[in-house]
Amino acid sequence: MERRGSDAFFSSCACLAVCVSVYVCLCVCVCVCVSVCLSVCLSVCLCVSACVRESMQAKQPFEKCQIIKMCECQLKIKDDIINLASWLAKTVRSWVLKHLAKTKPRHLVLYFVAFTLSMIVVTMGLRGNIKFLPLIEWMRLQVDRLVCTPAIHELDELDVDDIDLGPQNCTRIHPRVLVPRIYVADQEMDDALGIRCGDCEEFIVYSQVRNNMTGTLVTDVEQADYILIPFPAECHDECEHNSRADFSRAVRAMKPLQARNPRAKLFTVSRRPFPARTNFRKPMRQLLHDHPDVKFLSPDIKNMQQSELKALKTRLEFQNHIVLPQFPLDFAVFDAPFDRNWKRPFRFCFQGTLLNDERSMVAEALSGRDDSFVLANCRSSRSELTNGHFRSSESAVVYSQCEYCPTPRGDTNCDTRFFDAMRAGCIPIVTNRMRPTPYVRHVEYWNWSETYMRNTKVAGFKRLLRDLAQKTEDELHQQRLRMRDAAIHLTHAKCNGAPGLQYALAALNEDRSGLEDLWGYSRYQP
Secondary structure, three states: OOEOOOHHHHHHHHHHHHHHHHHHHHHHHHHHHHHHHHHHHHHHHHHHHHHHHHHHHHOOOHHHOOHHHHHHHHHHHHHHHHHHHHHHHHHHHHHHHHHHHOOOHHHHHHHHHHHHHHHHHHHHHHOOOOOHHHHHHHHHHHHHHHHEOOEEEOOOOOOHHHOOOOOEOOOOOOOOOOOOOEEEOHHHHHHHHOOOOOOEOOHHHHHHHHOOOOOOEOOOHHHOOEEEOOOOOOEOOOOOOOOOOOHHHHHHOOHHHHHHOOOOEEEEEOOOOOHHHOOOOOOHHHHHHHOOOEEEEEOOOOOOOHHHHHOHHHHHHHOOEEEOOOOOOOOOOEOHHHOOOOOOOEEEEEEEEOOOHHHHHHHHHHHOOOOEEEEEEOHHHHHHHHOOOOOHHHHHHHHOOEEEEEEOOOOOOOOHHHHHHHOOOOEEEEOOOOOEOOOOOOOOOOOOOEEOOOOOOHHHHHHHHHHHOOOOHHHHHHHHHHHHHHHHHHOOOHHHOOHHHHHHHHHHHOOOOOOOOEHHHOOOOO
C-alpha cells in the first residue's frame, strides 16, 4: 500500500504534538505547585489555630505550644515537596529550552500558530460555538486526503450484469430447538406511539413472527413466554426520525401486559449495530444499560472491546444482546456458485474503505499479487465507492468470482461482506477475534472459514495468502459445500423454513454468560 503526504504537513503535525506535550507538562507543573502551596497554607492555618486553642486552655505562652514541633515537622515535609516540584519545573524548563534551541525559527512560528489555534478551538468549543465531532471528522478527512492512496487492482473489468448465480437453494431445514411462545404487542405499540409505520428494516423479523413461521405465536399474552415489542427503529416513511417513536414510552406501554403475565419477558430488534442513528436514539450499550429487562436482537454491539469483557457489570448487560446476521436476514443461498465447475477468475477479492490497519494490511497484501481483485478507496472518497463500481446488492455477484474474501472489521466488528461472500461460495478470511458469530451453538463456522488474528503485519498476511493459494481444487470444493450448509442454516429465508429465525428466538432462553457468539471467545471453536 502506497502512502504519500506532504513534508510540511507532517512537520506541522510534529510541531503540534510537541507543543501539546509541552503545554500538558506546564499545566501539570502549575497544578502541582498550586496544590503544594494550598496544602502548605492549610497546614499553617491548622497549626496556628491549634496552638492558639492549646495556649488558651493551658494558660501558657504561645511559644511553648507542643503542636509547634509537629507543625515544624510537617512544614519540613512540605518543603521537601516544594523542592521536588521545583526540580520538576527546572527539568521541564531545561528540556524545553534544549529542544527549542535546536528548532528552526519557522518551526517556532508553527508551534505558536498551532498552540494559538488549539486554544481558540478549545475555548470556542467550551462556549458551545463549535461542535467538536463534526470538526474532528472534517480534520480526519483532510488528513486522509493527504496521506491515503486508494488501492485499485483490477485484472479485468467485471460486468456483474452478465453473471447469473442461478436459482436459490431451497433446502428445507428443521432446527431441533425449543422456540418460546411469543406475543406480538402490535395494538399496545400503536396506542403508545400514536403512529403506524409501513416501511421499516426490522419489519422482516416482526412479519415472520406474526405469520407464525415458528409455530409458537400466541394471541393471549398470558400464554406467552416473551413479548415482542415491534418498535419501528429504522424506517423510510413518515416514521423516519419521528419524535413520537420513543422506545422508553414503548417499554412503559408493555407494563400492563407484564402485569397480566409477570413471567413474560420483553425483546425487540435493531437492524443496525449503531442504533443511535435510528429511532432508538441511543447506542446499544446505553440501551442495554437503561433497559435491563429487555433483550435486543441486532448484528453487533458497535466496536466491542476485549477490555469490556473483563468487567462483570458490562458482561451481565451484554448477555441481553443476541447476535443476528447482517441484514438482509432472508438472504438467498445460490446453487450455481457451489458447483465444482463454476469459474472463479480471482483467487482473492476485497472491496471496501481503508478505515483501519486491518483493511490497509489486506489491501496492501492483495495489491502485490497478480491473482487478486482489489477496490479499496480512502475514507475521504467513501461516497464515491458507495455510488461507484458495485452496490451492496451486487456484492454476492462479485464474490462469486473469487475463491477467498478477507473480511477485516470496518466501522464495527461485523459486516455484510461476510454473508455476501459465503452465500456465493467465496470463503471468508476472518481477521478480527471480536467478530460476532450468529447462532454459534447451532452453526459450524470453523470447518470452512479461514482466520488470521495474530497482528496487522503485511508480511504475515502475505504468507497466509501463499499457503491458501496452494490448496487443491478438491479441498476448496469440500470446504465450499460445508460453507453452503452453514449459510442455509443462517438465513431467515422462507423457502428454507427460516432456520435463522428459529435459532434467534431460541437464543432468548439460552445461557449467554460465556459470550460464546464472539469469534475469539467461542467455546465451540476447536
